[in-house]
Amino acid sequence: MAVIEARNVTYTYPGGTKPSIASISINIEKGEFALITGPSGCGKTTLCRCFNGLIPHFYQGELKGETSIAGLSVADHPIHELAKHVGFVFQNPENQLFALSVEKDVAFGLENLGLLREEMRRRVDWALNLTGIYDLRERAPHELSGGQQQRVAIASVLAMQPDVIVLDEPTSFLDPLSAKKIFEVIFDLNKKLGVTIVLIEHRLDLTARYANHIIIMDEGKVVQDGDPREILNTEEARLVGVGIPKAMLLYQILRKDGAKLGETVPLSSDEMAIMIKAALRSND
Amino acid sequence: MIEAKDVYFTYRNGVEALKGVSVTIKNGEFVALMGQNGAGKTTLVKHFNGLLKPTKGQVLVNNVDVSKTSVATTSKAVGFVFQNPDHQLFSETVEEEISFALRNFGFEESVVEDRVTWALNLLGLVQYRKTSPFMLSGGERKRVALASVLAWNPEILILDEPTIGQDYQQKEKLRQFVLQMRTQGKTVIIVTHDVEFVAECNPRVLLMREGKIIADGEARTILTKLHVLEQASIVPPQIAQIFLQLPELNLPNDVIDIYEARKLLLNILESKTE
Numbered sequence: 001m002a003v004i005e006a007r008n009v010t011y012t013y014p015g016g017t018k019p020s021i022a023s024i025s026i027n028i029e030k031g032e033f034a035l036i037t038g039p040s041g042c043g044k045t046t047l048c049r050c051f052n053g054l055i056p057h058f059y060q061g062e063l064k065g066e067t068s069i070a071g072l073s074v075a076d077h078p079i080h081e082l083a084k085h086v087g088f089v090f091q092n093p094e095n096q097l098f099a100l101s102v103e104k105d106v107a108f109g110l111e112n113l114g115l116l117r118e119e120m121r122r123r124v125d126w127a128l129n130l131t132g133i134y135d136l137r138e139r140a141p142h143e144l145s146g147g148q149q150q151r152v153a154i155a156s157v158l159a160m161q162p163d164v165i166v167l168d169e170p171t172s173f174l175d176p177l178s179a180k181k182i183f184e185v186i187f188d189l190n191k192k193l194g195v196t197i198v199l200i201e202h203r204l205d206l207t208a209r210y211a212n213h214i215i216i217m218d219e220g221k222v223v224q225d226g227d228p229r230e231i232l233n234t235e236e237a238r239l240v241g242v243g244i245p246k247a248m249l250l251y252q253i254l255r256k257d258g259a260k261l262g263e264t265v266p267l268s269s270d271e272m273a274i275m276i277k278a279a280l281r282s283n284d
Numbered sequence: 285m286i287e288a289k290d291v292y293f294t295y296r297n298g299v300e301a302l303k304g305v306s307v308t309i310k311n312g313e314f315v316a317l318m319g320q321n322g323a324g325k326t327t328l329v330k331h332f333n334g335l336l337k338p339t340k341g342q343v344l345v346n347n348v349d350v351s352k353t354s355v356a357t358t359s360k361a362v363g364f365v366f367q368n369p370d371h372q373l374f375s376e377t378v379e380e381e382i383s384f385a386l387r388n389f390g391f392e393e394s395v396v397e398d399r400v401t402w403a404l405n406l407l408g409l410v411q412y413r414k415t416s417p418f419m420l421s422g423g424e425r426k427r428v429a430l431a432s433v434l435a436w437n438p439e440i441l442i443l444d445e446p447t448i449g450q451d452y453q454q455k456e457k458l459r460q461f462v463l464q465m466r467t468q469g470k471t472v473i474i475v476t477h478d479v480e481f482v483a484e485c486n487p488r489v490l491l492m493r494e495g496k497i498i499a500d501g502e503a504r505t506i507l508t509k510l511h512v513l514e515q516a517s518i519v520p521p522q523i524a525q526i527f528l529q530l531p532e533l534n535l536p537n538d539v540i541d542i543y544e545a546r547k548l549l550l551n552i553l554e555s556k557t558e
């Protein structure tokens with residue numbers, strides 16, 4: 001079942017002379033880990049604003065076409081209604097956190113849902129545990145490291161138990177190890193709880209391995225949409241200039257040189273290493 | 285040349301950001317400063333153009349002690365491009381932005397005009413000459429910030445997180461640009477988390493942790509040393525990760541470059557098939 005559905009969506013910002021996104025039609029199925037990528041200015045962030053209702057409820061401008069989240073038409077439902085179904089995590093967690101303690105931040109969205117106190121307690125603890133910050137629950141968010149803050153932002157969204165979590169370059173301010181840990185938390189939520197993930201990212205080296213659906217955008221349009229192993233291996237993806245993961249590039253050039261490597265295109269260094277080992281074994 | 289001699293720095297709120305840093309960066313070197321958030325990278329490079337003065341120890345730029353000279357004098361030799369271009373840009377047009385520092389340094393109008401045109405061309409900004417920097421995209425604003433520093437032709441260039449928010453093609457342009465600066469004999473220092481970018485550029489790498497430099501060497505040596513990388517919160521680049529998982533093949537353990545990887549693997553795959 002499609003949890004996000006966009007049909008012929010075209011949107012122009014107020015005062016804009018041409019649409020930022022044009023004739024976008026995509027489906028993101030329940031439980032998918034979808035990666036949206038493309039050059040700067042290709043319309044990725046604009047598209048995602050159509051998912052949480054910021055377009056058209058906050059940004060005016062001209063919207064055509066139809067977007068629905070969990071079966072609800074985005075245009076017909078207010079942002080707070082949509083927030084129960086789709087959570088957002090942004091680049092800079094500082095812009096998202098404001099409470100005096102981590103657990104208050106995580107509880108904030110729930111207070112607005114009018115849940116019973118025990119249910120709130122249960123959900124907050126659950127979200128804190130899943131993101132590995134239960135021990136930090138009484139700390140002030142602004143005293144935490146960037147990586148810890150981003151976990152708080154994810155926990156706050158998770159506590160709402162949304163169907164979809166959309167993350168817009170959630171690790172660009174973090175050091176590589178903290179970034180890796182964040183991506184692993186997200187991947188875990190997807191695998192274990194089946195939360196649909198929509199991740200906007202430039203850095204495919206770090207993220208392609210987690211995705212089972214990739215959407216490449218260029219100049220406001222969707223130019224590729226499908227399985228990351230197939231799509232990233234195409235000439236079109238290379239031409240758009242999305243930065244193919246190094247492990248896959250190495251696979252491509254070795255195959256071109258005539259090396260006998262398996263048919264499954266690797267998305268990560270782990271897969272590539274296994275593939276090389278397999279090639280050597282079969283040749284023994 | 286930049287020399288930091290046992291530099292300590294404590295912020296007014298009591299945070300000790302540098303705890304005894306000593307490093308020499310020679311003219312024409314290309315250096316990447318890496319390490320976890322809060323390790324002191326930005327604090328250190330702010331000493332190189334005199335924005336910060338050491339609490340203890342000494343920083344010399346071209347043999348002049350930065351504590352004994354003005355920021356204006358030091359920054360003529362050392363250009364600094366901030367992580368967030370919005371901390372740097374303030375003019376009404378791109379042209380004014382780029383000419384501002386040049387006029388402050390007292391260049392003649394004809395020189396200002398030449399330099400502005402040169403910088404606009406170099407960074408592909410000619411069509412935005414009369415545009416407000418705030419109308420531009422994030423990546424373009426970063427290029428304006430870079431152009432305004434390059435215009436006065438500093439011999440040392442410091443770029444703080446130049447690849448954040450930049451797409452693949454912009455990163456490739458940035459890499460070309462840095463290489464071009466090197467051929468002109470300039471010193472380039474980048475502060476970055478981007479291991480793949482560093483692996484492609486192959487600079488000297490300084491790793492920082494908790495206010496100290498914990499490793500210093502060629503990119504290929506440093507980016508393949510798992511135990512120090514982990515201390516600095518760095519993950520090795522993908523090519524290195526592949527090689528580190530194949531110890532039984534007895535390949536060199538310091539490979540970060542894709543073409544070197546290709547050559548080594550082709551050899552081994554072919555010899556085994558025969």
